[in-house]
Amino acid sequence: MTILPFTLHVADAEIEDLRLRLSRTRFPAASSAAPWELGTDIAYMRDLATYWRESFDWRAQERRLNVFPQFKLQLDELELHFLHVRGPNPQARPLLLCHGWPGSIFEFLDIIPRLTDPERFGGRAEDAFTVIVPSLPGYGLSYQPGQKGFGVEEMADIFARLMQALNHDRYFVQGGDWGGFIASRMAYRYPERVAGLHLNLVPVPRSGKASDQASAEERAHFDRLESWIKDGIGYQWIQGTRPQTLSFGLMDSPVGLGAWIVEKFRAWSDCGGEIETAISRDHLLANISLYWFTGAIGSSFYPYYARMHRPWPVPLDEKITVPMAYAEFPMEMVRPPRSLAEVMFSDIRRWTVMPRGGHFAALEQPELLAADIQAFAREIDLG
Template sequence: MTEPRPFTYHVPDVAIADLRERLARTRLPDRPPCAAWELGTDNDYLADLLAYWRDQFDWRAQESLLNGFPQFRLRLPDVDLHCLRVEGRGPDPVPLLLCHGWPGSVFEFLELIPRLTDPERFGLDPRLSFTVVAPSLPGYGLSFEPGQARFGVEEMAHRLVDLMGAFGHERFLVQGGDWGAFVAARMAHAHPDRIVGLHLNLLPLPRDGGPSPDASPEEIAHFDRLRVWLREETGYQWIQGTKPQTLAFAMTDSPAGLAAWQVEKFRSWSDCHGTIENAIPRDRLLANIAFYWFTGAIGSSFHPYYARMHRDWPIPRGTRIAVPMGYAQFPHEMVRPPRTLASAMFADIRQWNSMPRGGHFAALEQPELLAHEIRSFAEALQS
C-alpha cells in the first residue's frame, strides 16, 4: 500500500465555462397540469435554481472552502481514494471515520468537521476531540476515475478500513447515514476488531417482510410507513439498481438533468417544509451537485444500488453486530424502524436518541445536533 498523498482540488476554468454554456442552453419540459412537485421536480424551482447556478453561484468559493481542509489521496489497486483528514485539537483525539451517501458527498461535512476536531472553538471541552477522516466513497466524487472498478457496500467497507490503516488508525469510530450507514455497519460486521463504536443516523435493516403476529403498535406503524415509502419513493432505486448506465448518459451530459434528479431527493428527504433552502443553503446544495458534475462520477455512484439488487443484503440476515452502536433518529428520516427491530441486528445499543428536527442529510441540515450525538456516544464508550 502506498502512503496518503496531500492533495488540492482545482477545477479548470474551461470546465466551469463549459458548465455555464450548457446551463444557458437548457431545454425544460412543459409544466404538467398539477400541483408543484406532485410529479417530481418543479419547473419553476428548477428554472430559478439553474439561473442562479449559471449567473451567481461561485464555484471557486466552494472549492476554496473544501481546500481549507487538509485533503489526501491514497492509491489502492482498484481505486485512488480521496479524503479529508483533519487532526483533532485536544490531548488525545479519537479517530473517527465519517461516511456520506447518495446523493451526498464530502461537502455534507464541512460544517460538522470543525465541531468535532476543534471543540474549544464552539465552547466545548477540548479533552474530547476527534481526528476526522471523511472520504469520498469509492466510486464517488474524487474517488472515481473513468473505467475503474465499481463498488458495492462490501467492497467500500474493505477499502475504507485500508484507508484508516494507511493513516495509522488501527481502531476507530465510524459514523454514517444513507449508504454510509450500510458501509459503517458492514465494517462493524466484517472488521469488528477495528471498530471501537458505530454511530448511525439511518438504520440499514432489511426492508422486506412485515410485522410479526405479536408486533407492537410501534412496529405496525413502522411497516405501514415503510409500505408507503417503498411504493411511492423508491422509483429511483429501481432505475439506478437495474439500468444505471442508461441513466448515466443523461446525468453526465446534462447539468439540468443532474440537478433535477438530485434536488427532488434533497427536498423529499430533508426537514425543509417544502422549500429546500429552509434546511440546506443553496450554495452548499449546488456545490454538492457541481461536485458530481465536475468529477463525472454520477454513473459510478449508482452502483451500490445495482449491487444491492443483485446480491444478498450487505449485512447478512441473522447477523448480530456486537460492536457498540449509537443511533440518532431524525424526525424526517425516510425510514425510522423502532428500537425493538434494530435490536435484532445490533446486540449492544448504547445510545438511542430522537432528535427535535432534521432529516436524511443530518450532517448538512443539523451539524450541531449530530456533533453533539457523536460526542455523547464517544463519551459513553469511554465511561
C-alpha cells in the same frame, strides 16, 4: 500504499462549459399538476439553473473544501480521496465519517470543526476527534473513468485499509444512507478495530409486514415503509437495474443532473417543502457541481445495482456486536423502532430521537449530530 496531498481545482474551461450548457437547457413543458407532484418543479429548477449559471461561485466552494487537509491514497486500481483533519487536542480519537447518495464530502464541512475542535463551539476539549472523511469509491474525487464499480462490501474493506494506512488501529465510524451500510459492514467485519458505531440511518432489511404480535411502534414503522416503497423508491429500481441508461442523460445535462438530485434533497430533508429552509442554495449546488465536474454520477449508482443483486451486507442470521448508537431524525425516510434494530445490533448503547432534521443530518443539523456522536464516544474505551 502511497499517500499524496491533494487540492481541488476545476479548470476554468470546465466551469465555462457548465455555464454554456446551462444556458442551452431545453426545459420540459409545464404540466397542470401541483408543484413537485410529478417530481422536480419546473419553475424552481429554472430559477436554480439561472442562479447556477449567473451567480453561483464554485471557486468559493473549492476554498471551503481546500481549508481542510486533503489527500489521495493509491489502493490497487483506486485513487481514494479523503480529508484527514486533526484538531488541537493531541489525544483526539479517530472518527471515520461516511457519506451516501446523493451526498458527498461537502455534507461534512460544517460538522468537521465541531468534532475536531469542540472548545471553539463551547464544548469540552476531551470530546475532540481526529476526523477522516473519504469520498466513497466511485463518487466525486474517488472516481476515475473506467474504474470498476464498488458495492458496500468493497467500500467497507477499502475504508478499513485507509484507516490502517493512517495508523488508526481503533476508531469510531459514523454514517447515514450508504454510509450507514458501510459503517455497519465495517463493524461486522472488523469488530476488533471499530470501537463504536454511530448511525443516523439503521440498515435493517426493508421487507415484510407487522406480525400479529407487533407493537404499535413496529406497526407504524411498517406502515411508513409500505408508503415509501409504493411512492418513494422508483429511483432505486432505476439505479439498481439500468444505471447506465440513466447516466447518459445526467452526464450530458447539468439541469437533468440537478433535477434528479434536487428532488431527493427536498423530499428527504426537514424543509416543510421549501428546500432552502434546510439546505442553502450554495450548499446544494456545491454538491451537485461536484458530481458534474467529476463525471461520477453513473458510477455513484453502482451500490444500488450491487445491493439489488447481492445478499444483505450483514448476514441476516448474525449480529453486529460493536457498541452502537443511533440518532433518529424525524424526516428520515426509514426509522425502524429499537426492537427491530436489536435483531441485528446486540449492543445498542444510545438511541436518541432528535427534535428536527432529516436524511442529510450532518448538513441540516451539524450541532445536534456532533453532540450525539460526542456523547456516545464518552461511554466507549478505545482500549
